Amino acid sequence: VIDESHNFRNKTTHRDRETRYDRLMRRIIREGVKTRVLMLSATPVNNRLADLRNQIAFVTEGQDTALFDHGIASIDATTRLAQKQFNRWLAMDEGERTPGALVDMLGFDYFQLLDLLTIARSRKHIVKYYGTAETGQFPERLKPINIKPDVDFAGEFHSIREINNEIRRLNLAVYAPLRYVLPHKQAAYDAKYSTEIRGGEGFFRQVDREESLVHLLRVNVLKRMESAVSSFALTIGRQMADVEGTLARIEEHAESVEEVDIADVDIEDPAFETLLVGRKVKVLLHDVDLVRWKQDLTEDRNRLATLHAAAKQVGAARDAKLHSLRQIIEQKCLNPINPGNRKIIVFTAFADTAHYLYEHLAPWALKSFGIHSALVTGTGSNRTTLPTLRRDLAAILTAFSPRTKERPEELAGEGELDMLIATDCISEGQNLQDCDWLINYDIHWNPVRIIQRFGRIDRIGSPNSRIQLVNFWPNMELEEYINLEQRVSGRMVLLDVSATGEENLIELQSGNQMNDLEYRRKQLLKLQDVVIDLEDLSSGVSITDLTLTDFRIDLAGFLKDHQHQLERLPLGAFAVMTANGAGEAAMSPGVIFCLRAEGDAAVKSVEPGYPLSPHYLVHVGEDGATLLPFTQAKQVLDRLRRLCVGRDYPDAGACTRFDKATRNGENMAAIQKLLAAAVTSVVGK
DSSP states (O other): OEETGGGGSSOOOOSSSOOHHHHIIIIIIISSSOOOOOEEOSOSOSSOTTHHHHHHHHHHTTOTTTTGGGTOSOHHHHHHHHHHHHHHHHTSOTTTOOHHHHHHHSOHHHHHHHHHHOOOOOHHHHHHHTOSTTTOOOOEEOOOEEEOOOSBTTSOSOOHHHHHHHHHHOOOGGGOGGGGBOGGGHHHHHHHHOEEETTTTEEEOHHHHHHHHHHHHHHHHHHHHHHOHHHHHHHHHHHHHHHHHHHHHHHTTOSEEEOOOOTTOOSOOTHHHHHSOSOOOEEEGGGBOHHHHHHHHHHHHHHHHHHHHHHHHOOGGGBHHHHHHHHHHHHHHHSOSSTTOOOEEEEOSOHHHHHHHHHHHHHHHHHHHOOOEEEEOTTSOOEESOTTSOOSHHHHHHHHSTTTTTOOGGGGGGOOOOEEEEOGGGSSSOOOTTOOEEEESSOOSSHHHHHHHHTTTOOTTOSOSEEEEEEEOOSSOHHHHHHHHHHHHOOOEEEEOOTTSOOEEEEOOHHHHHHHHHHHHHHHHHHTTSOOOGGGTSTTOOHHHHOOHHHHHHHHHHHHHSTTTTTTSOTTOOOOOOOOOOGGGOOOSEEEEEEEOOHHHHHHTSOTTOTTTTEEEEEEETTSOEEEOGGGHHHHHHHHHHHHTTOOSOOHHHHHHHHHHHTTTTOOHHHHHHHHHHHHHHHTO
16 A cells, blocks of 8 residues: 555656665565555646556556556557647636546546546545545635735835845856856766766756756745745855855865755755756866856855845844734634634744744743644654653654544643644645644645645544634735746756656746646635635646546445346436526536447447447437537536436426427437437547
8 A cells, every 4th residue: 555656656767776666666566476556645646647657557567558458558658648638738728628628638548547547536525425424524614814924023124026136136156067167168067967868869968957956946045035034044044155165165276166065955846856866066167167157156145145134134023924923823822713722733844944933932832821832844853842742753743633643541641732833744644633723834836735734634524613724925916926936937947757758858838837827826816715625726627527436436326225227227218307507507408318339330430448338428409419429428427417416206397398399209300310410429420
């Protein structure tokens, strides 16, 4: 069983060592007896349908033709084609970009793949099909509280906008030594440090990698500025030290300079993975344009020094954001939303910010409200105000959520924590539902992460009837904030070692980037008013939109209660209903036919791989137009369900009208015409 299997979405390969993915595939999956695999994930697909392929490979032992007998000749070809179509769908105008359009564009073999190997269960799904009588309810989500604090009480520190302009002016020359290599020496460095792509079809140049890294470092500095002035000051301080060190080596006329080790990069961005692999670059000083490099380094040092001095002025006493956080915590402790529950989780993207918050909140919370706190970061430097509590992650989380973690009675003496300050090291896979109040002290660039964080307390069977999300935003309009980010990141040339199977050097097309930013803008705007479900997040399409699992559950339930009823139904049986609904649910009058292909010729005339083959569902309007073709079987079934759900008796009005129009079923000429139209739409003749 692989929990959080989406960590294997990307299959990275290294020439000189085995990755976790390779090792798992070799040691566990392929060697020894046949391995049966169950993978669990809330986000199996990130932004590529092909993300599934690398996870599916664990089921098929990496054999591309493993599903040949099920109508899928090549898993690789199926996912690659699906990705191509998905990209086309993403590029469509917003009005046309509907789940229905995607279903039409994707090949049947992709649905077959999903149907064979995936079971998707969303929150709505569980409530609808399983009920919550045994497990307990999902808690009610209150409207998110949004806070846009200033940075500095004194009002002397620059606005994020101005700081951003300064960040954009930084050369960050210390992290890009190859930029300054003399033209006639560049070929030698390319040969030594560039990465070969796809067996020599192309190269990812180290100089491009450095430029991309510089862009990401700029984003990182902006993100830290947003998170906390203290984190910003620490980052700027580290970068100053790097610049000073390099300048000193140049002054000492050292023979060579090694590329600086970027330990400060802890922004969670998969783009870094490709940039930080490989050997450290060593640049010989006599190969470098020293005058230009020194000039840029000195310019960086001066800018960094100015930023650092300004940031150091804003201590905890002047930190307006910290003050706002204290007010929120005070409000929660004095007016809990569930009786007696004072538990709070504060999430931040950066360990530096987490340490700063712990320093300035833990003693204050203990003194003011008598609540104990803990700090959890991925680096292992956990802290707590409970003197007898162990510092390991399990002990801290158990003391914070003793009911959920089923803490044994004998450990009750360790005490209980009410405030947890944490980085994203616990944003996945932890059940902390004793808590009912979660604060995002900084907004993660990925909306999925925000929802994953909230998922620590937003869980079925929660002891809390209501839960609250609090988001701290930069003090500016969201539009401007996203534009800022876009400008600071610039256009990056990255190695897309992606699950599309196309390892190529891509320049992110501005169109796709805009789409992505637009999508994020919408999701972040939405998050200000309501907590979005994960399944509603991925470009509006969820795996549950693409599979027929719901209907299989319906059918299994029906067969349990009415074992032979369906077998005894005569062919040509029909029912009539009044077409109703408004907006998206509106239905045009017509007939939904369920047809079966008979004989070899008929079967061959229809597309192979169709999931309901040899049966075909078509919705034809009164005028003979195909309202929903057989390719949209899921939508046809959805419409049928919408008409019938909750009804136990025939629609008397509809039956009377039908009998009158057809003379009690004797004159079916109009319906026969529609049947011919349905057959034509399936066979395409």
